[in-house]
Amino acid sequence: MNTSISSSASASAALPRIVVLATGGTIAGSSSDATSTAGYQAGVIGVGELLDAVPSLSSVAQIQSEQIASIDSKDMTLELWSTLAQRVNVLLATDAVDGIVITHGTDTLEETAYLLHLTVKSTKPVVLTAAMRPSTALSADGPLNLLNAVTVAASQAAHGQGVLVAFNNRIHSARDVVKTSTYAIDAFQSPEVGALGWVQDGRVDFHRSAMRPHTVASEFSVGANWPLVDIVSSYAGASRVPVDALVDAGVRGIVVAGTGNGSIHATVQQALVDAVAHGVAVVRASRVGSGHVMRNGAASDDALGFVAAGSLNPYKARVLLMLTLAMGTSGPTALQRAFDTY
Incomplete structure (x- = not known):
């Protein structure tokens, strides 16, 4: 026993x-x-x-x-x-x-x-x-x-x-x-x-x-401070109101849930271009359930100062953007490198 x-x-x-x-x-x-x-x-x-x-x-x-x-x-x-x-x-x-x-x-x-x-x-x-x-x-x-x-x-x-x-x-x-x-x-x-x-x-x-x-x-870690990053959507008849409100609120980054291959309504796209001019990081993702967003595909990312999210959906793209900005990384080239890596 x-x-x-x-x-x-x-x-x-x-x-x-x-x-x-x-x-x-x-x-x-x-x-x-x-x-x-x-x-x-x-x-x-x-x-x-x-x-x-x-x-x-x-x-x-x-x-x-x-x-x-x-x-x-x-x-x-x-x-x-x-x-x-x-x-x-x-x-x-x-x-x-x-x-x-x-x-x-x-x-x-x-x-x-x-x-x-x-x-x-x-x-x-x-x-x-x-x-x-x-x-x-x-x-x-x-x-x-x-x-x-x-x-x-x-x-x-x-x-x-x-x-x-x-x-x-x-x-x-x-x-x-x-x-x-x-x-x-x-x-x-x-x-x-x-x-x-x-x-x-x-x-x-x-x-x-x-x-x-x-x-x-991974190079990332979690600290006490999170940069303010939010998500907007593109759809038929979309306005620039959400983007402008976020910029006025001091947001550090915006992820856009675009149509198709991350394409963005012309009105919203212009608002996002203006946001980049104010120092806001902009990442193009897609509202579609699968696939990937190609850089310089549905938008001229190089010319507009945008970042392509690749295969990350808007919600995961927001996570990566917050972590990257929290490290002090900025600018579309460095941010794109992070999205291409992770």
């Missing part, structure tokens, strides 16, 4: 040590009606209850947990981004932590993931996961997503892959992944390039690796 207990304890001690950081979201959502998958309150279930719903986690890793926030991710703030990034770096710098899982709301998950992809300074796995159905719903997807995220974070194969998103049995790179559905449980996809791999029944398999610099190869 004593031998059995000792063996069990020894096996548990040999498991990877994973810290689960909870921020709220639908995965921690609750409704009084089990058939309700849209009308619920996000972020009300604590991390302890999330973990208790997946008892098999104890066979995958030694788990510690922290409640970083309890929010609906639509309300994510820059201050919370700083707190989360700094906490992740502190934890990963210790020998007592082998990897981190972050539970998050789906609405801004892709932005948080990309921010961490550029600012985490470790090769240890960092895996975000979430849910499309609240914890109280029939066939809630959160428990299995959480189990799979811990499985990925505990896998040696995930080391050096950058920040990952484990969702609906797929493993995505933080740079590529986007939310593509308002309701489906396979809401997250990586357009153009596809997922990095998959996780199922305890098995983790990577088909490719993230190619662009990230984590320890």
Whole structure:
């Protein structure tokens, strides 16, 4: 009997040590009606209850947990981004932590993931996961997503892959992944390039690796001060009012969600040219769900002083622009270099 207990304890001690950081979201959502998958309150279930719903986690890793926030991710703030990034770096710098899982709301998950992809300074796995159905719903997807995220974070194969998103049995790179559905449980996809791999029944398999610099190869870090960067859209009949208001407010950068290949309504484009003349950085992205924005393609970037976002959507382009401006980098040539690199 004593031998059995000792063996069990020894096996548990040999498991990877994973810290689960909870921020709220639908995965921690609750409704009084089990058939309700849209009308619920996000972020009300604590991390302890999330973990208790997946008892098999104890066979995958030694788990510690922290409640970083309890929010609906639509309300994510820059201050919370700083707190989360700094906490992740502190934890990963210790020998007592082998990897981190972050539970998050789906609405801004892709932005948080990309921010961490550029600012985490470790090769240890960092895996975000979430849910499309609240914890109280029939066939809630959160428990299995959480189990799979811990499985990925505990896998040696995930080391050096950058920040990952484990969702609906797929493993995505933080740079590529986007939310593509308002309701489906396979809401997250990586357009153009596809997922990095998959996780199922305890098995983790990577088909490719993230190619662009990230984590320890990234030059970026998170500080206390964020430059003001905002997003405007181009569409039929668009006016220059939003751009002028942002310039008057002292914005440091503007990302435009253009049509097609980042094309911009003539009225908005002239407003953005005027913004550049006032020292505002302007990045052309696209409101289309996939593809890339080519430099000097749908606009004469060299002549206008614009930057092309490449394959980053407007929301991730904003993250990269904020981090780049925060470093003191300025001017379209230097900014374009950052977008071409990351």
